[in-house]
Each structure stands twice: as structure tokens, then as C-alpha cells.
Amino acid sequence: MSAVTSAAMSDAMSLDVRGLSIAARAAGGRTVPLVTDVSFRIAPGEAFGLVGESGSGKSMTALAALGLLRRGVAVTAGSVRLGGTELAGPGRAMPAGVRGRRIAMVFQDPMAGLNPAMRVGEQIAEVLRHHLRMGRAAAARRAADLLGEVGIEAPARRARDYPHTFSGGMRQRVMIAMALACEPAVLIADEPTTALDVTVQAQILDLLVRMQDERGMALLLVTHDLGVVAGTCHRLAVMYAGRLVEEGPVGEVFDAPRHPYTAALLAAAPENAMRGTAPKAIPGTVPAPGAYPPGCAFGPRCAHARPGPCDTGPVAMTESDGRRVRCARAPELALPGVPR
Template identity: 75%
Template sequence: MTHVLEVDGLSVAAGPAARRVPLVHDVSFRLRAGEALALVGESGSGKSMTALALLGLLPRGVAVTAGSVRLLEPGDRPPLDLVTAGTRTLADVRGRRVAMVFQDPMASLNPSITVGEQIAEVHRRHLGTGRAAAARQAVDLLGAVGIKEPGRRAGDYPHTFSGGMRQRAVIAMALACEPAVLIADEPTTALDVTIQAQILDLLVRMQDDLGMAMLLVTHDLGVVAGTCHRLAVMYAGRLVEEGGVGEVFDDPAHPYTAALLAAAPENAMRGHKPQAIPGTVPAPGEPPPGCAFSSRCAHTRPDPCDTAPVELVRTGARSVRCARSADLHRRGGLRRPAEATP
């Protein structure tokens, strides 16, 4: 499959140049057409900052300090680096080539404009569609994402929609121009489990229909199991493991990945108590001298875990940032009992 997005050495920091606090460190990954990649980790691991950095949507005072985000253009046109792209170029890319679905749909919708008008505006802005044709497209999109009576509901305001309906409307806006890449940042966080399943099924179906790449930011490994092909695990602003979902779930190579899997709430559904990870993620700007996970890791050793920064090592289709990974695998690995599988 062809790459549509290439992220290399992406680093993000907050504060003025003289006192920058690193938030994301040297993150690299690839997205292929038709592929879904999950970015997982605890709150504070850097997932959302990474996603926002891809489209230049970082909050005030936070900036990309290194790296590139290359969007591969169709045909023979050279890749577009979204890190160095100007404001007007980014405005053209957002919603047209790369779209984003945020956690809170109400923050993405204007309460004073009807839902149909907001979806139609995407078509008018990026595709130059006439007002009447854009309005028809908005109704079609609402129907495509499962809104009943889309012709009538297109004229309603966001506050009249339920939470699940608002998220469907936001997804319709994101997919209006059939983007090459969809970034979904915790798109089901505020929804009940039934609506969550419906929204995830919708995302997977639309991704398959459009052949687009999807980056799914989530802390829910159960969601990853049913929607993604690969996953990248983040901890303290760094990638610590990457690989195919099935491979990583069956045979985690990093102790943090194994700990996340053991802590999954799905264990309780099978009658097994989830195993909480002790401690907390290190505060930004205060990394330990060695492995950032060493103070919480059951497998840590003073040497080599605490002596020097650990590099991300790629072996075939897997990557891991653990000084003891090879040793742990020789001793039987970090495989979990079958009942702990999400």
C-alpha cells in the first residue's frame, strides 16, 4: 500500500525558546491508504499533542520544535510538509486532504448555525460547490452517517441533537471532501458504550468505503482490537512500541504495553481483576536519566534501565524502546494469560 502520511522525528515543546518544556520527543510513523493506526497510552503520554501537531492545531505557547509531517500528494507532485506549510496552505489542507474528529462534538459545531449549513460549508469552501448543491450533499452525508430523516434534521441546530447524533454530524463534516487521512482523537469518550460501538462501526465502514488512512487516538485497547491494523504505544511523549495489533496484543515487547493490556477493563468482564499500573507518568520536562517507565516497571534493573536514554529499535515490522526487551523474551517474554486479552 502507498504511504499517504510520513511523520519523522516530530518533537513538540511548550514555553519560550529559553525555557522550553518537551512534550513529544522524536515521534516517527507511517500511514498507508486504507490503514488504521492506533496511538495509545495513558493521559499525559503525548497522544493528543502529537495528533494536533500534525495539522498545526497546537494550543498557544506550544510548538513543533523538530521533525517533519509529509503529506504525499497524488500524481507526481512533491510531498507537502505540514510543519513548514503556511497558514493559507494549512487552511486548504484541513478538511480537504486531512480531516479531524475531536473528543467533544459540541466544541466542533457552531451552536448558532444549523447542522446542515455547517456541513455544506465544507463543500463550498474546499470544492467550490454551489449553495443548493452543497445543501443536498449535506443531507446525503447525514443520511450516510446514520441520521434518521436527514432532510429534516439538516435544518436543526446542534443543541437539538443527542451526543451520538452530534458526533455523527461531526464525522459527516470530516468526511465531506473524502480526505486521504482522518485523525480521530478519542472520538467516543463522552458517549455510552452502545453509541460508542455504533460510532466506531461507522468510522470503520466509512474508512473502508473511502479507502482513507485513519489515525485513532485512544486509551481504550478494546477499541483498538476491533478497529485498527497497527498500534503505536506512547509513554512520556515517546513511542515505546509499534507493531501489528494482533502481534502486539499476543506478544507485547515493552513492559508498559504489557501493563496497559493487564490493566484493561475488559479483564473485569471475564471475572479477572484488572491490574493497575503503579505510579504516574513523569511530569513533562522531568524525565529520568534512563527509561522513562523504569520507576513503574516490574522488570527494571539499575543497569541498563537507569543509566542512559533507551533508543527505539526496529526489528522487521516491530519497534520497541526497552533495554531489556531481548533478555525478557529469552526468559519467556511478557506474554499475558489468555483471559487478559482485550
């Protein structure tokens, strides 16, 4: 395939989030912005981490891409596109036949996505029958194969078991098998290992990365844990108070973060304890939506904040050598990173 054709194809199947803003309806007809002007693109075969403390707007961004925002929460600007298909935009509903087929998801709690009264093999087979119109016998066989592919032993027998007979990690494997059933172009995983034991977490991440790589999917991995991104993602974006504050290749961002919030997250990572550096908690908390300070939203917690550049008006995102950062002082700061 020529370089031009392959670039065009990769464009065609990229997940493209552009200028996405999301708001919630509040009392008195007010709207509260939850996500503001978020842009990123994930190419086929690329694993992209979306990181930030709880309450940053990560899940809202993921849910918008899946067309699963709750009632009262809506996209107010921008778009999410998969190739030529617009998945989300103001007043736009998710087109039929996309979610579960071209774009699939894995959430924190696998039990929430499983029907406790139905055998796991039947649940996967149902997805195949619904989206791909497979016949009953073929769907059952494929469901068992998928369970085997995600590392479930004796898959043909286990397909006949109910969800409660599986451990948390095995249930998450079942969810991954179900998500992969229709060979989606994009997989969105929102805190997929947060509810699991530490030893199981690593196995599930390995599985996700292997599946993403083998199938050439675009993976959006949402997590509050930078350690999760370190071994799994090619690029990452850091989110704070509903906005992206930094984006770039994982290795470069870990080596030399350009935003004080990224540096603070790296210093707070528990992995630092293993390197003999005590993890340093970030003082304060993420501001609540609707109560963002004027100027840089991270200002009140930032050790580098200065009157003037940091608190007069919104801080713009700047881009250079494949990296983006939203910090008025970025060019003059030399922030410590963490070797991976």
C-alpha cells in the first residue's frame, strides 16, 4: 500500500475529537460546563491515555464519544468523528449500528455490563447475532473462541456459566471479549482495572494492549493512574477541570513534563515510592464545575503560579514539536520528570 493510501486510510478510521464541549443543565435554566474545547485524535493501532484526577471530565469525554451522556448532560460544541461518521455533536444522536460494533467499551465495573441471569457465552453470542446477524450455532462457537482469546480456560465449558461464577478479573476478560466481538475500530476503556486487585490489574492491561495491537484498534484508555498509562499507551493527554492541559508521546511527557499539573501528577504517583522518592500529594482538590477560577484553572494549586500571566483570562494551548501544553509559563519552566 502506498504511503498516501495508508495515511488516507488511517485518517479514515481515526477517532477524531475536535473542540468538544459538554455542559450539564442546572437549576434556573443555567448550564454548567463540564468539558471545554477538548481535541485529540487517535489513529488505528494507537493506544491513547486520558489522565487526570477524579472529577476532571474524563468520563464525560468518553461517554460523549459513545453517545451515552446522561439526561441533562449534552454536547454543546465540537464533534467526535470516526472516519467520515459524526458520532457526537450539538443536537446530534449517535448513529445506529455504531456503538458495540465500530466503537466498543469496557467500564470499571464488569458486573454492570453483564446480565446476571444469562450465561456469559449467550451474552456474547447475542452481540454477534444482533450486530453481525450471525446464526445461533456460529455465534455460540465464536463466543467460546472469543473467551479463549481473552485467556479464559476451558472456554467452551465456561461459556455455559453465569457471571457470578467468575472472579472480578475474569469478568473483566468476559467484558473485553464482548467488546471485541464485532472487531471494533475503536475501544474505549474507562478505568478498566480500577476495581481489580493489583496483581490482576497488570494482567488485564497486558490483555488490552495485546488485543489493541493485534487488531490494530485505536484504544482510548481513561484512567486517574499515570502508572497505568506508562506501560500501555503511545501518547497521553492530561485533563484538568474539563480542559486538556498537556498532550504528547508518553515517553517524552514522563521524561520532561511541560505543565506543572503533569509534573505534580508524576510526583504524586505511588510508583515513586518504589524508586525511593516519597509520593508527593498535590495540595487542594480539582475545582467543581461552574467554580473554575479565572485564568489558569490549576492556578490555586500551582507552585509556579505568578500574578499576571496565570490569572488574567483563559490560558491558551500552544503546540510545538508534536506536543501541546496549556501553561502561560511553560517556556521558562524546567519541570522534573520521572524516568519510566
